[in-house]
Amino acid sequence: MSTSVFLAWLIGPTLVIVGLAILFQREYYRDMVERFFNDPQDYFFSGLGSLVIGLAILTAHNLWVADWRVIITVIGWLSLFKGVSRILVPQWGRHLFAFALKSHSYLVLSGVIMVPFGLWLTWNAWQAGVGSSAL
Numbered sequence: 001m002s003t004s005v006f007l008a009w010l011i012g013p014t015l016v017i018v019g020l021a022i023l024f025q026r027e028y029y030r031d032m033v034e035r036f037f038n039d040p041q042d043y044f045f046s047g048l049g050s051l052v053i054g055l056a057i058l059t060a061h062n063l064w065v066a067d068w069r070v071i072i073t074v075i076g077w078l079s080l081f082k083g084v085s086r087i088l089v090p091q092w093g094r095h096l097f098a099f100a101l102k103s104h105s106y107l108v109l110s111g112v113i114m115v116p117f118g119l120w121l122t123w124n125a126w127q128a129g130v131g132s133s134a135l
Contacts, residue, residue, distance in 0.1 A: 013122055030107055
C-alpha cells in the first residue's frame with residue numbers, strides 16, 4: 001500500500017465521521033469549540049498536535065503531483081501552518097474564531113465540507129488501492 005493510499009484511508013474516514021458528528025450534534029460541538037478557544041492550554045496542545053501531524057505527513061508525503069495525492073500534501077502543509085500559528089501567534093486563531101462564532105452556520109458549513117471531501121478522499125484511496133495485496 002502506498003503512503004498516499006494509507007494517509008487517505010486515515011484522513012478520509014476521519015473527516016466523514018467528524019463532519020457527520022458536527023452535523024448531527026451541532027449544539028454540543030458549538031459549546032465544545034467555545035470552551036476550547038477559551039482554554040489556553042487546550043489551544044496550545046492542539047497546536048502542538050497539528051504541528052506534529054503536519055510534520056509527520058510532510059515527512060512521509062511531500063509529493064507535488066497533478067492528481068488527487070497532492071491534496072494529502074496540502075493537508076500536511078495546512079496542518080503544519082495551523083500548528084505553528086497556534087503556538088507562535090495564538091491571537092490569530094482567537095480573532096478568526098471570534099469572527100466565525102458570530103455566524104451560526106460556521107459549524108454546519110464545516111461539516112458540509114468535511115463529509116463529501118472525506119468521502120472523495122476515501123474513494124480515491126479505495127480506487128488506488130484496488131488490486132493491492134495490502135487490501
